[in-house]
Each structure stands twice: as C-alpha cells, then as structure tokens.
Amino acid sequence: MLYDCLPCRVDVNSSLRRLSEDEQGHRPVSEASFDDIRGVLGDVPVYRVEQVRHAVYRTPTTTFDKIQTLPATMRVLLGRQFSYEALETVRSEMSQDGTQKTLFRASDGAVVETVQMLTERSDSTTICLSSQSGCGMGCRFCATGDIGLTRNLTAGEIVDQFLYFRRRSKASRVPDRAVFMGMGEPLANLSALEPAVRALVDPSRVGLGARRVTISTVGLPKGIDALVDWNLPVGLAISLHAPVDDLRATLVPIAKRFPLDELMAVSSRFQRRVRRRVTYEYTMLDGVNDSVGQAVDLAVLLRGQRCHVNLIPFNPYPGSLYRTTPRLRLRAFRDALHAQGVRATIRRTRGRDISGACGQLHAGVLASPRAPGAMGKPKTNSLDTRNDISGKARSGKI
Numbered sequence: 032m033l034y035d036c037l038p039c040r041v042d043v044n045s046s047l048r049r050l051s052e053d054e055q056g057h058r059p060v061s062e063a064s065f066d067d068i069r070g071v072l073g074d075v076p077v078y079r080v081e082q083v084r085h086a087v088y089r090t091p092t093t094t095f096d097k098i099q100t101l102p103a104t105m106r107v108l109l110g111r112q113f114s115y116e117a118l119e120t121v122r123s124e125m126s127q128d129g130t131q132k133t134l135f136r137a138s139d140g141a142v143v144e145t146v147q148m149l150t151e152r153s154d155s156t157t158i159c160l161s162s163q164s165g166c167g168m169g170c171r172f173c174a175t176g177d178i179g180l181t182r183n184l185t186a187g188e189i190v191d192q193f194l195y196f197r198r199r200s201k202a203s204r205v206p207d208r209a210v211f212m213g214m215g216e217p218l219a220n221l222s223a224l225e226p227a228v229r230a231l232v233d234p235s236r237v238g239l240g241a242r243r244v245t246i247s248t249v250g251l252p253k254g255i256d257a258l259v260d261w262n263l264p265v266g267l268a269i270s271l272h273a274p275v276d277d278l279r280a281t282l283v284p285i286a287k288r289f290p291l292d293e294l295m296a297v298s299s300r301f302q303r304r305v306r307r308r309v310t311y312e313y314t315m316l317d318g319v320n321d322s323v324g325q326a327v328d329l330a331v332l333l334r335g336q337r338c339h340v341n342l343i344p345f346n347p348y349p350g351s352l353y354r355t356t357p358r359l360r361l362r363a364f365r366d367a368l369h370a371q372g373v374r375a376t377i378r379r380t381r382g383r384d385i386s387g388a389c390g391q392l393h394a395g396v397l398a399s400p401r402a403p404g405a406m407g408k409p410k411t412n413s414l415d416t417r418n419d420i421s422g423k424a425r426s427g428k429i
C-alpha cells in the first residue's frame with residue numbers, strides 16, 4: 032500500500048512477511064541456544080554455529096536458504112527445526128514524522144504492534160517493543176488496556192520484533208535502542224522478558240548495550256526487585272501518572288495493590304543498586320492530574336531521588352475518556368517541577384496520525400471490529416497461566 036501523506040511516497044508494505052506452512056509451529060531460531068543450534072547441525076565446528084548466529088542477528092537475511100556461508104544441507108536441517116522469524120506481518124503504516132507502526136501476528140493468531148521511531152538526530156531509530164498481546168492492567172487512558180490481555184509473548188516473539196526492523200532498515204534507520212513501551216506490562220511476563228533482554232544485550236547476538244534498553248512498568252514491586260537482581264544496567268521507567276494513591280488507583284487500577292510508599296522504596300533500591308536514574312512517566316490529563324498544586328505534590332513525593340519526570344501529553348484514541356492538557360498548563364506543570372528541583376521534560380509525541388503514539392496501540396481492535404476468530408481472542412481479560420506476576424497479583428499473592 033502506498034501512503035500519500037509522505038513527502039516521498041514510501042511503499043512500506045512491500046516487505047511484509049508471511050510465515051510458510053513449514054515455519055508455523057516451529058520454535059524461532061532466536062530462542063535457540065548455541066548448543067541447540069549445534070545439536071541440530073550435528074558434530075560441526077564451533078564456527079558453523081557462529082555463522083548461523085551472525086546471519087540471524089547481524090545481517091539482513093530473512094530465510095535460512097539465503098545464508099550463503101552455510102552448505103545447503105545445513106540450511107535444510109535448520110529449516111526443519113526452527114522458523115527464521117516468529118511473527119508474520121499483517122500491515123505496516125508510516126507516519127508523517129517518520130514513525131513506522133507494524134502489526135504482527137503469531138502462528139496462533141495473537142496480534143501485537145511494534146513501533147519504530149527516528150531518534151532526535153534522525154540517524155538511527157528506537158524500537159518500541161511489546162511484551163504481551165494486549166494488556167491486562169486496564170489503565171484508564173490506554174487503548175491497549177481497553178482491549179485486555181490475550182497472552183504473554185515468548186522471548187523469541189519479543190526479540191524478533193527488534194530483528195524484523197534491523198533486517199529491513201536502511202542505513203539511516205538502523206535501530207540501536209529498544210524500549211519496552213509497546214503493548215503489555217513487561218514485568219508481568221518476566222520469564223520471557225529476561226531471556227529476551229539478555230539476547231538484546233548479548234554482544235554475540237543482538238549486541239545492544241544494556242544502557243540502550245529501557246523497561247517501562249506500571250510499577251510492580253517484585254518485578255522491579257527482579258530487575259535489580261539481573262545485574263544489568265538497563266533503564267527503568269515507572270508509569271506514575273498521579274502524585275497521590277487515590278487518584279493513581281483510579282487511573283492505574285493495579286496501583287490499588289501497591290501504594291506509592293512501597294513503589295518509591297523499591298524505585299530507590301533500583302537507583303542505589305543499579306546506579307541508574309529512574310524515569311517517571313506522567314501522562315497529562317486535562318483537569319485530572321495537571322494542576323500546579325499536583326506538580327508540587329509530585330515534587331514532594333520524589334524528593335531526594337535520582338530521577339527524571341517525562342510529561343506525556345495524552346494521546347486520544349477512539350472512545351478515550353480524557354482530553355489532552357493544553358500546552359500552557361503543560362509548561363506550567365513542568366516549570367513548577369523545575370522550581371522544586373525536579374528534572375522534567377515534555378515528551379515529543381510521535382506517530383499520532385497512525386495511532387502509534389504512547390497509549391494508542393490497539394492492533395486495530397478498537398478501530399475496526401474483526402470477524403470472530405480472525406486473529407486470536409483479543410477481547411479476553413483472562414490471564415495466561417504463564418503470566419507469572421500479574422497472575423499472582425490477581426490472586427492476591429503479591
């Protein structure tokens with residue numbers, strides 16, 4: 032499909048990928064360990080496994096049969112055991128500001144959206160990754176929260192979102208940063224998140240530095256403690272959205288279980304042990320959480336922390352309950368934080384015209400009701416049995 036809004040009409044759907052019948056149901060090669068690959072190839076020298084990994088993680092190759100460094104017999108063996116990519120692409124849209132949003136579908140029909148954004152200098156890109164299909168957290172200002180949780184993604188499905196863009200990007204759009212700010216609550220899917228992040232930062236695989244990976248959470252204390260134990264200097268962003276418990280629990284229902292004093296304590300632990308500043312995300316909602324008095328309350332809450340506040344203008348979506356804070360009040364809120372000694376910036380919104388901005392990802396479920404069974408079961412709110420943290424949260428164990 033051609034997008035006329037672009038100055039240079041780019042055919043973004045020309046590289047859409049379909050899973051072949053052979054690939055469906057196979058484990059993605061990005062989930063295979065060094066030994067798994069060697070086990071499939073037989074008693075081969077180590078350099079053969081390194082060639083496979085190099086092709087998978089570092090080259091534009093998109094199928095086993097195009098790995099020129101391997102003999103044909105090895106390519107066939109790999110293709111019998113693994114799929115090259117875990118996800119097929121359903122559609123891809125390009126915003127006027129260069130943001131690209133892609134809708135993926137897993138072999139069981141679960142759908143997920145991923146966004147590629149140009150960095151400030153426009154010489155590389157950041158990939159906004161999803162960790163779940165849908166989300167069970169139900170934040171009141173988020174389109175993904177409205178559709179509920181379908182299931183957790185696997186580690187391969189997470190890593191392959193990044194690799195999809197790396198394999199297909201031009202030199203000026205090569206992704207060099209990953210943020211978990213797409214669909215889902217990453218800390219509700221720790222068992223897949225940890226291997227996915229380790230693959231992203233491993234120099235012999237994706238090879239991003241840990242400082243180039245940021246995990247964004249509604250604030251699940253046990254999950255944040257788990258991040259501390261990983262011993263990796265990844266970034267942490269906590270969705271705060273309100274300076275007091277009552278209002279926060281209205282906007283972020285899961286916050287009823289985790290009062291702010293508990294959240295601030297675990298955040299301070301992260302800052303001390305990981306030695307990284309925490310970012311607090313604060314979505315600005317007109318007349319709800321955006322007064323100067325609330326900015327002062329926020330500054331009091333964050334006093335003494337190594338942190339930064341990211342003010343996010345609310346991005347409306349079909350059926351949303353809130354309005355965007357006017358620009359003048361946004362600035363007044365930021366200035367009030369500065370006056371109290373808290374560092375704060377207003378986030379530049381990207382991809383709003385393609386519903387690719389913060390809180391707008393809904394995989395087309397809100398915009399266009401689907402035929403029953405067309406793409407999985409996106410409206411369910413039930414938690415997958417592998418949903419290790421939020422499952423416990425719902426049963427009251429954390």
Ligand code: SF4
Pocket residue numbers: 166167168169170173174175176177213214215216249390
């Ligand atoms: S803001 Fe994040 S955690 Fe909340 S519903 Fe949306 S995707 Fe889920």
